[in-house]
Amino acid sequence: MSLTNRNYFEFFSLPKSFQVDADTLEREYKKLQTEYHPDKFADASDSERVQVLQHASLINDAYDTVKSPLKRAAYLLRLENIDPEEHNQSHLQEAFLLKQIELREDLEMLTAKKDLDGLEKMKGSVTSDRNTMLQNFEVCYLASELIEAKSLYNSLQFLFKLVDEIEAAEEKLLDY
Amino acid sequence: MAYSDKVLDHYENPRNVGRMDDDDENVGTGMVGAPACGDVMRLQIKVNKEGVIEDAKFKTYGCGSAIASSSLLTEWVKGRTIDDAAEIKNTEIAEELGLPPVKIHCSVLAEDAIKAAVSDVRKKRGKSE
Numbered sequence: 449m450s451l452t453n454r455n456y457f458e459f460f461s462l463p464k465s466f467q468v469d470a471d472t473l474e475r476e477y478k479k480l481q482t483e484y485h486p487d488k489f490a491d492a493s494d495s496e497r498v499q500v501l502q503h504a505s506l507i508n509d510a511y512d513t514v515k516s517p518l519k520r521a522a523y524l525l526r527l528e529n530i531d532p533e534e535h536n537q538s539h540l541q542e543a544f545l546l547k548q549i550e551l552r553e554d555l556e557m558l559t560a561k562k563d564l565d566g567l568e569k570m571k572g573s574v575t576s577d578r579n580t581m582l583q584n585f586e587v588c589y590l591a592s593e594l595i596e597a598k599s600l601y602n603s604l605q606f607l608f609k610l611v612d613e614i615e616a617a618e619e620k621l622l623d624y
Numbered sequence: 625m626a627y628s629d630k631v632l633d634h635y636e637n638p639r640n641v642g643r644m645d646d647d648d649e650n651v652g653t654g655m656v657g658a659p660a661c662g663d664v665m666r667l668q669i670k671v672n673k674e675g676v677i678e679d680a681k682f683k684t685y686g687c688g689s690a691i692a693s694s695s696l697l698t699e700w701v702k703g704r705t706i707d708d709a710a711e712i713k714n715t716e717i718a719e720e721l722g723l724p725p726v727k728i729h730c731s732v733l734a735e736d737a738i739k740a741a742v743s744d745v746r747k748k749r750g751k752s753e
Contacts, residue, residue, distance in 0.1 A: 533659075533660050540657050540659070545655040545656065545657045545664055545666075546655055548657065548685075549655070549664050549683060549685065552664065552685040601659075603659070605659040605660065605662060606657065606659060606662050606664070608662075609661075609662030610662070
């Protein structure tokens with residue numbers, strides 16, 4: 449199978465959609481991993497082996513992209529010729545940014561107080577906001593409201609980073 | 625990637641961290657963010673009747689370069705008029721701090737922040753552009 453000129457969803461026999469069937473993704477990923485395993489090409493020519501390695505790396509990138517909701521959102525925007533990373537302050541609401549500063553102040557305070565319960569509660573609340581926003585992204589994407597979808601993607605980037613930071617703070621307190 | 629000495633200095637001893645009363649009509653607030661790195665920046669200026677910036681405060685959650693860019697900016701804008709401050713270019717900040725190309729966007733964020741703060745104080749004073 450040639451992987452060029454296919455979108456990442458097609459790699460895994462999935463429709464181009466924000467909803468992804470996790471079982472299909474895992475199953476098809478394993479199939480591809482077997483098909484393009486470097487060991488199978490041990491006797492192949494150098495140029496063939498290089499190509500197989502390139503394919504393996506492309507497959508991994510596709511898997512990461514389709515599996516992660518945030519990367520998948522960015523990829524779907526790219527497929528619609530929208531640059532998800534284009535820097536434009538007008539895509540961010542002032543109230544949203546204000547809330548982001550407050551949340552990071554809360555995180556600092558909870559970390560300083562070593563308040564693990566507080567951190568866990570905060571993680572729950574931010575994760576729930578994030579899930580609502582992911583649903584909103586899908587609604588906008590399906591309605592082809594791509595400017596709004598990009599704005600939601602940019603807001604989601606802050607929330608994903610914040611959840612990572614809360615988890616890092618928790619791990620530090622638990623001394624992992 | 626190593627930070628320059630100037631970035632480290634601002635990062636370790638940030639100038640003018642804090643907040644001012646946003647309800648004060650002489651205070652302009654600029655809130656900006658960089659989604660790709662999750663950085664958020666709040667820059668506030670206090671402006672007198674002559675349009676001169678008397679004080680500036682910032683709070684930035686982000687990398688060292690973003691913190692240094694906003695810290696340096698608060699030093700630069702004090703004593704300038706708001707018209708002057710709105711003219712500060714990100715390239716001046718990047719040059720002063722010796723930011724590498726991958727960190728230029730941090731100085732852009734600081735420029736966006738001062739512009740937003742100036743436009744906020746103008747709006748409050750009924751001179752919206």
